[in-house]
Amino acid sequence: MRVWITTVGTSPFAVFNSLWMAIVGDSYYPDKVYLLWNDKVQDNMQKVKTYIEALAKAYGRTIAIDDTHKVDEENFRTFTETLAKIIKKEKLEGNKVAIDMTPGRKFMSAISMYLGIKGADKKFKADRVYYLHLKDLSYMNLPLYLIPFSIQELLEMKSELSRKERMKEPLKMEGEKEEVKVTREELMAVINQEFLLGRESFNIKAAGETIAFISLRENENVATVSPVKNLNLPSYVGDFGLFNSVLNTSGIRELKATLDGESWMSEEELYKWLLSKIKEKETQYITFDTNSLIFGIPQRFLEFLDRQRDKVYSLNLAISRIVEVELTKEKAKILRDGRFFDEYVPDADYWNQPSPKDRLFKLGQLQLKLLNERNAILIEPTREGRGDDVILESFVEFLRKNEGELIVFTSDKNFFANLRHVREIEPVYVGFGEIRKHVRWENVRDFIFASAVVFGKISVSGIGEIKAVWRGKNPWEWDKVKVSLREETKKAIEVLRAVKA
Numbered sequence: 418m419r420v421w422i423t424t425v426g427t428s429p430f431a432v433f434n435s436l437w438m439a440i441v442g443d444s445y446y447p448d449k450v451y452l453l454w455n456d457k458v459q460d461n462m463q464k465v466k467t468y469i470e471a472l473a474k475a476y477g478r479t480i481a482i483d484d485t486h487k488v489d490e491e492n493f494r495t496f497t498e499t500l501a502k503i504i505k506k507e508k509l510e511g512n513k514v515a516i517d518m519t520p521g522r523k524f525m526s527a528i529s530m531y532l533g534i535k536g537a538d539k540k541f542k543a544d545r546v547y548y549l550h551l552k553d554l555s556y557m558n559l560p561l562y563l564i565p566f567s568i569q570e571l572l573e574m575k576s577e578l579s580r581k582e583r584m585k586e587p588l589k590m591e592g593e594k595e596e597v598k599v600t601r602e603e604l605m606a607v608i609n610q611e612f613l614l615g616r617e618s619f620n621i622k623a624a625g626e627t628i629a630f631i632s633l634r635e636n637e638n639v640a641t642v643s644p645v646k647n648l649n650l651p652s653y654v655g656d657f658g659l660f661n662s663v664l665n666t667s668g669i670r671e672l673k674a675t676l677d678g679e680s681w682m683s684e685e686e687l688y689k690w691l692l693s694k695i696k697e698k699e700t701q702y703i704t705f706d707t708n709s710l711i712f713g714i715p716q717r718f719l720e721f722l723d724r725q726r727d728k729v730y731s732l733n734l735a736i737s738r739i740v741e742v743e744l745t746k747e748k749a750k751i752l753r754d755g756r757f758f759d760e761y762v763p764d765a766d767y768w769n770q771p772s773p774k775d776r777l778f779k780l781g782q783l784q785l786k787l788l789n790e791r792n793a794i795l796i797e798p799t800r801e802g803r804g805d806d807v808i809l810e811s812f813v814e815f816l817r818k819n820e821g822e823l824i825v826f827t828s829d830k831n832f833f834a835n836l837r838h839v840r841e842i843e844p845v846y847v848g849f850g851e852i853r854k855h856v857r858w859e860n861v862r863d864f865i866f867a868s869a870v871v872f873g874k875i876s877v878s879g880i881g882e883i884k885a886v887w888r889g890k891n892p893w894e895w896d897k898v899k900v901s902l903r904e905e906t907k908k909a910i911e912v913l914r915a916v917k918a
Contacts, residue, residue, distance in 0.1 A: 418512045421447035422503055422543075424488075425454040426520040429464040434561040435519040435549040437472060437912070438571045441561075441905065442613060444586040445515055445545065449481045451503055453488050453496070471915030475908045505541040515545040518574070546574040553638060555724035560916050562606035562909045565638045565858035566613055587613050592904030594881070598897040601783075601866040603910050607880060608633075608862060610906040616879045621865070623872040624654045631861055640861045642669045644852065653751050653762045655773040655872045662777055663871050664852070666713045667864035671850040678833075678846065687845070688721040691824070694843075696730045700821030704735040704796065704812075705788075707743050708828035709847055710781035713863065715788055720859065734793035735815070735823070736785060739808050741795075744782050748775040767873055770886040777871050779895040786896065794819075805832045809839065816841050869898045 421439070425432055432452075439445040450469060454462040466482055473480040486503065488496045500516075507514050551557060552568040561569070576583040599607065611619075612633055619631040630643045644664060648657045664670045672684040682690060695701050705714055715734070722732070749772040755761045757772060771779065796815045798807055816823055824843045827833050836844035853860075865883065868875050873886040884899040902910070 418449065418510075419445065419447045420449050420451070420507045420512050420514045421445075421517065422451040422500065422514065423453070423517040424520050425452055425458045425462045425465055427458065427461065428520065428557050429461045429468065430558055430560055431520040431549075432461075432465045432517075433468040433472075433916070434564075434569075435517045435547055435571075436469065437561045438549050438569065439515065439517075439547055440472075440476070441588045441909065442571045442585055443573070444588045445547075446476070446478060446588075447480060447515065449483065449512075451486060452482065452484045453486050453499065454484065455488055468912075468916045472912050475911040475915065501541070504543060508541045513545075514543045515547055516543045517547045517549075519547070519549045543575075548572045548574055552636070555726075560913055562609050562913055563602065565605070566609040567633060567635055567858065568638050570636075588905060589614075590904040590908065592907075594901040594903060595907055596899050597902050597907060597910065598894070599900055599902075599910060600896055601863065601898075603913060604862045604866055604898075604900075605858070606909050606913060607900060607902065607906055608858065608865075610903060610909060611879050618878075619880070620878040621868060622876040623868065623874075624650050625876075626650060628660065628868065628872075628875070629864070631864075633858065633861070634855075638857050639855050640858055641854070642852070642856055642861065642864055644669065650872070651760060651762075652758045653755075653760075653764075653767055653773070653873075655776075659773055659777055659871050662711065663864065663867045665849045666711060666780055667867045668713075668717065668860040669852060669856060669864055671853050672712075672847060673850055674845050674847050676843070676845060677837075684717070685721075687847075688718050691718060691845075692722065692725070692730070694824065695732060700731070700733060700819075701824055702733045702735045702794070702815075702819065702821055703824045704737060704826070705740070705784070706737075706808075706825070706827040706829060706832065707740050707781060709826040710740065710744060710784040711777060712828065712847070712849075713780065713784060713867075714826050714847060715784045719787065719791070732791065733821070734788050734791050735796050736788055736793045737796045737798075737808055737811060739798050739803050739811065741785060743803065744778050744785060748772055748778070750775075764873075766884065766887050768888070770873070770890065773871060773873075776873065776885070779870055780867060783896055805829070805835060808832075809835060812836075812842060813839065866898065870895065 421436060423432055452462055452465060462484060469480055469482060486499050488499055504514055550570040550572055556564040573583060617633045620627060621629045628645050628648060632641045634640060648660055650656060673681045674687040675681050749757045751762055751767045751770055751772060753768045796811050799810045799814050800807060812823055822841050822843055824845060825836055826845050826847055828847050833844050833846040836842050865877060869883045869885040874882055874884040876882050881901045887899055
């Protein structure tokens, strides 16, 4: 029997992710887990138990949980005695023992490592001592498969310290690939699983034409995306102009922003400036024009916020009703006879689905959904119409009723110039520059998702076809794509959904 011993600390995922990585990254699946805890982390202990139960259910195994060992976090002697007693008991029963030294306070980690390697009694040592090294602590409150695997390293300390080479054995499960609907966020799990099994480069195709090459870097949250310069795709799939929008919305092109038309900020500088603004005493409302929504600015800023440890701020988001109407008004459908297009449409999956431009607008609609989930306020128009003048009037009326300042993101130079002359409005012009030399894994995830949505479907080497259009797709399912998943990936996504529920 295999045993796992761990300490519950202030981060439930620090406890759970180590166990999960030992299973998928080193095939160490325990039959029994000991949770050592104290009164201050009792709620976290209950969460960890729930996560472990979800994991066992997804992988079709049984894990017994022993949570009877309550320890005093201030008393290292009783902690040492408790840990030594558990190790001795399990070793006398002939079981393999692994200790996780990742979570808990520093002295707990030190004791866990010492007892695991040296043992209170030389006869009773752990077989393995694990440490999951997370190289960017801003991810510490995310589940394992949503964190790039390149910045997570599972160390087995006994072999590390003895300098004995020990090859890790990633978990491989039997089973045919199954087509599953996954979200943009869950595509990170697909990328991670391929990386775990040794794939670091991908070729992306649309309609049989290569559109980009992707290369992932080990040990860093870094990747390169090399787009093809001259695309020749069927009109029902898309064109080069739409491809440029995909590069913008996924962060492959460098984002730059200005408040005055002269001084420019990088994307990171922009979000830091915006964070400082919303921390001010004066109320700040943030809204976005159509292009800013299509280019995913809200999502990228919110992900930046979620990685911050300091959560002391009030976030007030707003949506213009006029922008909402523009994004949600359907442009055209692809009909079976090829109407609206120059050539016959041979792929039946596209029939009765939105046109390429409309599929691009679906990316903006997903941003609307995200803003609504964050309780964004609706800015109603003051009169009929859809032009910049009507939008500007609605902003002025909104500020008359709601005291504060309105920060407006726009990619329209004329609109930006008009907004600069209005009191209590701070316009931010967003533009895009060259292809970035290095991007984050999240940009790769978003590039794959946005490419699938805009082009309808793409093919990714090693993964297979990723579909955003399929026969009978419902209008409200644009936050999902269909992917044929390995059994290991399917199980990982099952666990992800359970722990995020």
